[in-house]
Amino acid sequence: MSRKLLLKNDHIPGIAALKTYKENGGYTAMEKALKTMSPEALLEEVKTSGLRGRGGAGFPTGMKWSFLAKPEGVPRYLVVNADESEPGTFKDRYLMERIPHLLIEGMVISSFSLGANSAYIYVRGEYFYVSRILEQAIEEAYASGLLGKNILGTGYDLDIYVQIGAGAYICGEETALLESLEGKRGNPRIKPPFPAIAGLYGCPTVVNNVETIAAIVPIIEMGGAEYAKIGIGRSTGTKLISASGHINKPGVYEIEMGLPVEEFIYSEEYCGGIKGGRKMKAVVAGGSSVPILPTELILKTAAGEPRLMSYESLGDGGFITGTMLGSGGFIVMDEDTSIVKNLYTFSRFYHHESCGQCSPCREGTGWMEKILHKILEGKGTLKDIDLLWDIQSKIEGKTICPLGEAAAWPVAAAIRHFRPEFEAYVTNPESIKDVKHYYRLNPTV
């Protein structure tokens, strides 16, 4: 059994309620932080812990916090990113649904450290029922003096607001989120300025993922140094993994960083192996935008080392032979899966979610989707495969926000590792007729 920090009390019935949460040690870290520690000391603990953002990019949280501008007389904000819309990722939902007070406790500690008196949770539109759970938990916290004015008699004030989005993936990009939170169209901002300087309503703002903020609680509980001992190398602590696809036990798992990928997929504690005893074909390890890897490369690095669940190990080999931990959306595909169809599904998603501000993403995502559709219809040519490759290269790195990359990377990786499959589709469409249709083919939207 590996170490659990976030989900350690997940098995306790009623843990969503304040009373049960408190009975099981809840809000002690917050009390410790507010009563015995200074904002600066808290920041130091977070830095020492080595915690990295769990929203996808893995940026060191302590460093992000230390960039926050602190001009006199200007409010600062903490915004929790609960937009969670990357296909394959559903861990924040699980956490908020099951243990909402963990997020609230983490938010109070974080806001105190950052000097914020207002904090927001931006919840994706489809999670409206989660917002009700959060609202209820927040109400309980207010009623017990854990939120609002003069928290626990320390003189510290904090209000937490829940805002529901309208169901757009792009509103998970932090600056689009801020626009949306301000009541505007959710378009990513052109950076600089970064949110740490001019974020919500032009004020210094920290945007963090739900899991990142929840992890602040065990960090303060045990101390940053202790937390840093968990995990491996620069991937400290634990990580929630949303496991889906052709595995026996899909679900959300908390793993200690450094767990071998093979163990994660095949052990009974986690995914429980591939469904129906079939062979594994490929894995998308960190949400739909990260490069897909074939079995041999997801289990072992190009150098033959066992691949581990960590930022560094999954990233080993760059994009040529490696991938990314991303948001921890772990999608497993068995031997019958059509990579081309899977890619089509992803590309359709990114086309649909492009905000349309910048030319390469607005025009390129739709073009890629159309070509993939053509290939799936058996009308593709070998040239189309090269064209796809070329279009993704014309998008990558040339856009306002990383959605462009998110759309380009899956295309590049699928062609890089599974080119023969694309070629089979165009040279001999008959041969692939009996591949199982896991993804229903929809006409272009």
Add this chain to the structure above:
Amino acid sequence: MVKLTIDDIPVEVPKGTTILQAARLIGGDVTPPAMCYYSKLKTSGGYCRTCIVKVEQGSEKDPRPIPKPVASCRTEVAEGMVVRNITSPENLEARAGVVELLLVNHPLDCPVCDQAGECHLQDLAYENGKEETRYEFERREFEPIDIGDKIKLHMNRCIMCFRCVKVADQITDGRCHGVINRGDAAEISTYIEKAIDNDFSGNVIDVCPVGALTDRTFRFKSRVWYTKPVDAHRDCSKCCGKVRLWNQGEEVLRVTARKDQWGEVMDNEDGSTAWICNDCRFDKKHIKDWTVEGPSEINRHSVISANHYDTLRNIKADTLRMLGGKPHGEKVDLGIGALDPNNQHKQ
């Protein structure tokens, strides 16, 4: 002051200047094309990505290159920065990619477009694009919309530069102009078809780099290269009254603001922008209404004559040659009469 080089040409500019503005000081071919940036509109730029450049050295202090191409219109200069535009084949290739993408959903209906001849997208495609399209699918289509009785919106031609949205935001009062929908289905909207009922709404036509917003009073009257532009003024209570008339004989076919070499509306003496009001633009169509100052100075973005096309072809050949590494900046000989808007008769 900050010193940097763009395509090996040194330039010194005040702190806070963008790479694009610095390149405009140098002028000529090292200046990246800018389809969405508009120096007279706050927060413009960053969208189209045509102005991308390669930053080979970030600054003297931090000489690392910037890993991705940057939008020169939104990136500030730094001391010791080394920027490559046309001396980086990689950058030209990336730009050609942007241009190709800008064109995939464009209807390519120049023969029936009033903007033809003064369209920045035509110039851009000609100078940076590829000869053939690789796009073989149906193009996105919208119905043309009348924005009141004076302005026509052809959304099919729009490149989403957001300039008109910024004009509506910053020049006219009471905003009712914005964007609806998302991705390649996004469209400029007036919430919806409500005329932008404001004395300065016509300026959206002047800032539009393509034929998406055009003057209905000029619709199909002539091709711009058959008209003769003259600068003129009148006493106007609403605006500066300094305009450009596009005439055929004595007839005023169209009135626009005066534009500079970057295709932007010029400044007044006091530094304000010489936006013009709708009275001057749409209702003063008699030569008697105006005091004519003389023929307008024409730049390459206003009128494309047949001769001009030829020289642009040479520029492109130059650019290709330059892929061998040789910077080019030779003066372009436009040929006798090339800038005479009436030279159609001399062909």
